[in-house]
Amino acid sequence: xxxxxxxxxxxxxxxxxxxxxxxxxxxxxxxxxxxxxxxxxxxxxxxxxxxxxxxxxxxxxxxxxxxxxxxxxxxxxxxxxxxxxxxxxxxxxxxxxxxxxxxxxxxxxxxxxxxxxxxxxxxxxxxxxxxxxxxxxxxxxxxxxxxxxxxxxxxxxxxxxxxxxxxxxxxxxxxxxxxxxxxxxxxxxxxxxxxxxxxxxxxxxxxxxxxxxxxxxxxxxxxxxxxxxxxxxxxxxxxxxxxxxxxxxxxxxxxxxxxxxxxxxxxxxxxxxxxxxxxxxxxxxxxxxxxxxxxxxxxxxxxxxxxxxxxxxxxxxx
Ligand SMILES: Nc1ncnc2c1ncn2[C@@H]1O[C@H](COP(=O)(O)OP(=O)(O)OP(=O)(O)O)[C@@H](O)[C@H]1O
Numbered sequence: 001x002x003x004x005x006x007x008x009x010x011x012x013x014x015x016x017x018x019x020x021x022x023x024x025x026x027x028x029x030x031x032x033x034x035x036x037x038x039x040x041x042x043x044x045x046x047x048x049x050x051x052x053x054x055x056x057x058x059x060x061x062x063x064x065x066x067x068x069x070x071x072x073x074x075x076x077x078x079x080x081x082x083x084x085x086x087x088x089x090x091x092x093x094x095x096x097x098x099x100x101x102x103x104x105x106x107x108x109x110x111x112x113x114x115x116x117x118x119x120x121x122x123x124x125x126x127x128x129x130x131x132x133x134x135x136x137x138x139x140x141x142x143x144x145x146x147x148x149x150x151x152x153x154x155x156x157x158x159x160x161x162x163x164x165x166x167x168x169x170x171x172x173x174x175x176x177x178x179x180x181x182x183x184x185x186x187x188x189x190x191x192x193x194x195x196x197x198x199x200x201x202x203x204x205x206x207x208x209x210x211x212x213x214x215x216x217x218x219x220x221x222x223x224x225x226x227x228x229x230x231x232x233x234x235x236x237x238x239x240x241x242x243x244x245x246x247x248x249x250x251x252x253x254x255x256x257x258x259x260x261x262x263x264x265x266x267x268x269x270x271x272x273x274x275x276x277x278x279x280x281x282x283x284x285x286x287x288x289x290x291x292x293x294x295x296x297x298x299x300x301x302x303x304x305x306x307x308x309x310x311x312x313x314x315x316x317x318x
Pocket of ligand 1: 030
């Protein structure tokens with residue numbers, strides 16, 4: 001498979017196409033052949049444990065980090081050679097900025113927005129109108145507040161606004177909701193929905209919050225051991241790892257729990273056999289969290305087995 005062969009049915013070039021991406025820090029190979037495609041308008045959730053290489057991958061895609069090997073195309077260009085026009089089409093939300101403490105929210109966005117003016121196009125006016133942007137991220141009430149006086153959650157919204165001010169076609173969000181309260185998180189999720197609906201923004205996000213990934217991402221990839229080990233919707237991943245669902249119900253007032261492959265068939269049979277004696281029916285499918293934890297556990301135990309085999313091999317040679 002080569003990068004250029006990865007085209008969706010409508011023939012459009014993917015927004016991100018990565019083939020056999022490798023990254024080495026000194027003797028340590030962090031990425032060991034990553035293949036990844038992201039299509040226009042898609043929200044991709046990139047998951048993986050601490051140190052899996054998510055930030056490294058994102059930084060390579062953003063053109064902030066040089067890869068060791070592999071093919072990478074982002075918005076039609078190799079990020080290592082992306083020019084200013086290419087860069088203006090990409091939005092990045094990093095961990096919080098701490099500069100410009102005395103500037104107001106409006107001043108900072110105005111200032112950063114000016115950079116994008118030369119890159120305005122007929123179908124994508126740049127920069128974002130600051131008033132509209134403030135409404136979009138829910139910071140209208142803080143427009144004149146110095147950035148140093150924002151709360152943690154407001155600060156994070158400003159980070160998102162900074163990522164959006166150039167009206168990007170592709171937005172990278174690295175752990176966007178760290179430090180959000182539940183309401184802020186909910187509002188942020190709504191914002192992501194608006195971005196993809198209204199602006200057709202393609203989004204690549206990393207998060208350790210699996211419920212968030214399940215909610216926001218059209219597709220999820222899991223990075224483990226330097227490779228993508230799973231790629232699909234949350235439901236598809238659940239099917240791959242743990243096909244069994246849990247069916248709970250009462251029969252004549254007594255609780256029963258069954259773990260079954262075919263939940264629908266099982267429920268149909270229950271009603272056929274016991275009719276109205278069945279009550280309180282619940283079907284619980286494996287959540288993305290169950291799937292993720294199973295994959296990480298299997299990977300870790302595989303690694304332990306490999307290490308043990310290597311040790312035994314070394315012992316035999318000695
Ligand atoms: N500049 C660097 N030099 C050397 N090693 C690095 C460098 N940057 C990252 N690493 C190492 O590469 C590995 C992957 O790091 P990376 O930050 O990409 O992981 P991550 O999946 O984003 O982790 P987290 O979930 O903790 O943010 C880690 O072992 C890290 O220590």
